[in-house]
Amino acid sequence: MIGFVMNTNFLLLFSGDVSAKPFTGTYGINYGRLADNIPSPKDVVRLLKAAKLKNVRIYDFDHNVLNAFRGSGLDLVIGLPNERVKDLSSSADTAYTWVKENVQNYIKDTNIVGIAVGNEVLGGGDLDLQTALFGAIQNIYNATQRLKLSGVQITTAHSQAVFSNSYPPSSCIFKEEVAQNMKKILDLFKEMGSPFCLNAYPFLAYMGSPDKIDINYALFNPTDGIYDEKWKLHYDNMLDAQIDAAYAALEDAGFNKMEVIVTETGWASRGDPNEAAATFENARTYNYNLKKRLAKRKGTPRRPKSMLKAYIFALFNEKDKPGPTSERNFGLYKPDGTITYDIGFPALKSSSSVSSHLSIKGLRSQVGGNTGWDTPTGGDPYANWASQQTFVVGDVLVFNFVTGSHTVANVTKSSFDGCNTGNPLSIQTTGPARFTIDTVGSHYFICTILNHCSQNQKLSITTNANTNTSTGNGPSSSPESPPGSPPSPRAPSPTGSGASSSAMAMGTLYLIFIGLFVI
Numbered sequence: 242m243i244g245f246v247m248n249t250n251f252l253l254l255f256s257g258d259v260s261a262k263p264f265t266g267t268y269g270i271n272y273g274r275l276a277d278n279i280p281s282p283k284d285v286v287r288l289l290k291a292a293k294l295k296n297v298r299i300y301d302f303d304h305n306v307l308n309a310f311r312g313s314g315l316d317l318v319i320g321l322p323n324e325r326v327k328d329l330s331s332s333a334d335t336a337y338t339w340v341k342e343n344v345q346n347y348i349k350d351t352n353i354v355g356i357a358v359g360n361e362v363l364g365g366g367d368l369d370l371q372t373a374l375f376g377a378i379q380n381i382y383n384a385t386q387r388l389k390l391s392g393v394q395i396t397t398a399h400s401q402a403v404f405s406n407s408y409p410p411s412s413c414i415f416k417e418e419v420a421q422n423m424k425k426i427l428d429l430f431k432e433m434g435s436p437f438c439l440n441a442y443p444f445l446a447y448m449g450s451p452d453k454i455d456i457n458y459a460l461f462n463p464t465d466g467i468y469d470e471k472w473k474l475h476y477d478n479m480l481d482a483q484i485d486a487a488y489a490a491l492e493d494a495g496f497n498k499m500e501v502i503v504t505e506t507g508w509a510s511r512g513d514p515n516e517a518a519a520t521f522e523n524a525r526t527y528n529y530n531l532k533k534r535l536a537k538r539k540g541t542p543r544r545p546k547s548m549l550k551a552y553i554f555a556l557f558n559e560k561d562k563p564g565p566t567s568e569r570n571f572g573l574y575k576p577d578g579t580i581t582y583d584i585g586f587p588a589l590k591s592s593s594s595v596s597s598h599l600s601i602k603g604l605r606s607q608v609g610g611n612t613g614w615d616t617p618t619g620g621d622p623y624a625n626w627a628s629q630q631t632f633v634v635g636d637v638l639v640f641n642f643v644t645g646s647h648t649v650a651n652v653t654k655s656s657f658d659g660c661n662t663g664n665p666l667s668i669q670t671t672g673p674a675r676f677t678i679d680t681v682g683s684h685y686f687i688c689t690i691l692n693h694c695s696q697n698q699k700l701s702i703t704t705n706a707n708t709n710t711s712t713g714n715g716p717s718s719s720p721e722s723p724p725g726s727p728p729s730p731r732a733p734s735p736t737g738s739g740a741s742s743s744a745m746a747m748g749t750l751y752l753i754f755i756g757l758f759v760i
Contacts, residue, residue: 270296292587296315325339327377365402409482427491439504460508480531520666521582526669531553609641614647632703652685
């Protein structure tokens with residue numbers, strides 16, 4: 242029997258299973274729009290359908306986007322920006338009007354499956370906003386029930402700043418300063434059947450402590466991983482450890498059955514000189530391996546039967562995002578609709594243009610020619626090969642090797658000279674491997690297997706500018722070493738969009754969620 246409390250200052254009560262199922266499969270995408278040079282919403286819908294990206298999140302409720310998604314068959318989660326949370330928290334009538342105008346008026350033709358109320362509010366700097374979040378969620382939820390929109394799931398995404406004591410994963414708990422507001426929200430979500438939404442970035446964790454974390458652990462590449470003694474569980478990648486740390490915090494708070502969904506994760510393909518990990522190769526490796534991980538349709542070590550679901554950040558590079566260069570380079574696609582790097586998605590238009598960093602032209606440089614990437618039997622064949630080549634920005638080096646026999650690591654000059662295999666700028670372990678030359682200057686590569694480097698399985702090249710290709714606004718040269726300290730904390734962007742607010746905890750919490758793996 243269903244009973245309704247018509248006073249909207251209280252939660253509307255009802256019986257039965259109320260859990261909405263807004264996520265199809267395991268893979269989704271965040272469609273941010275902090276740029277004036279990206280494709281139109283209609284073209285974006287065409288791109289999403291071609292790429293078979295059915296699960297989509299936006300950070301606002303722009304009617305141009307909602308109209309473009311009409312009849313598309315795509316599942317859309319809309320967002321209430323942080324700046325609107327207080328308004329809807331203080332007035333049930335305002336929340337009702339907002340839901341009516343932005344959800345009910347569109348849901349017949351636009352498949353709105355969820356509302357994300359704010360982004361990374363708890364753990365942020367605005368205490369009034371943190372207090373208001375519960376009221377906004379409650380009022381929006383009540384409005385969906387009054388308007389018979391019970392299939393629309395209500396959530397809010399959290400950054401890693403809400404946790405403490407997160408290594409090993411089993412030790413993770415919610416921070417004392419967020420616990421009260423978090424408990425109220427989780428109690429409400431338990432009644433609603435909503436999941437715990439987590440923005441998880443191994444990229445940010447690695448950037449915070451590159452001297453203590455094996456980059457392979459962050460990139461899903463083969464490593465020894467870590468072992469959680471309390472749970473007796475092994476972790477071979479950082480993302481799984483981050484998610485299970487969230488499960489530990491939920492269990493500690495009494496929410497043993499609540500699902501964790503990753504609402505943002507990704508890797509920047511370009512960064513400032515102090516963001517050495519932000520490279521095309523690392524971004525491609527992370528997102529390619531993440532795609533394979535999600536395709537397995539399996540859970541984490543702690544929750545093996547709860548299929549992992551994740552929204553990738555982000556669809557496009559967004560030139561107007563504030564912060565360091567990395568913030569503007571999380572996209573799987575460039576603004577012109579071509580791919581940033583190839584992980585199996587189609588481009589909006591031909592990727593054979595000179596603006597594509599993975600153009601057919603660039604694939605002509607197979608390192609070592611017909612020999613490929615192998616341990617020399619004598620001499621210095623890769624130096625000889627490089628001396629006969631001319632390299633320009635936008636070219637792609639192809640390292641052809643048998644997976645398991647060799648690797649290719651992009652390293653600093655000092656690591657190249659000394660064959661130091663620890664802490665590479667990037668590494669690829671699956672052959673054939675590709676490296677996109679995105680900056681002018683010198684680039685250094687070695688094989689990290691056994692003593693292959695000391696046997697001259699190493700390559701040094703010098704890249705010239707390509708006068709026919711624009712390379713964007715990234716750093717002018719590769720940094721010589723990883724950053725020695727984490728970036729300063731940054732406040733959330735006005736729309737709460739994307740990775741910038743995830744980085745707010747980097748100053749004091751950069752070891753949170755890393756599943757620490759000491760090299």
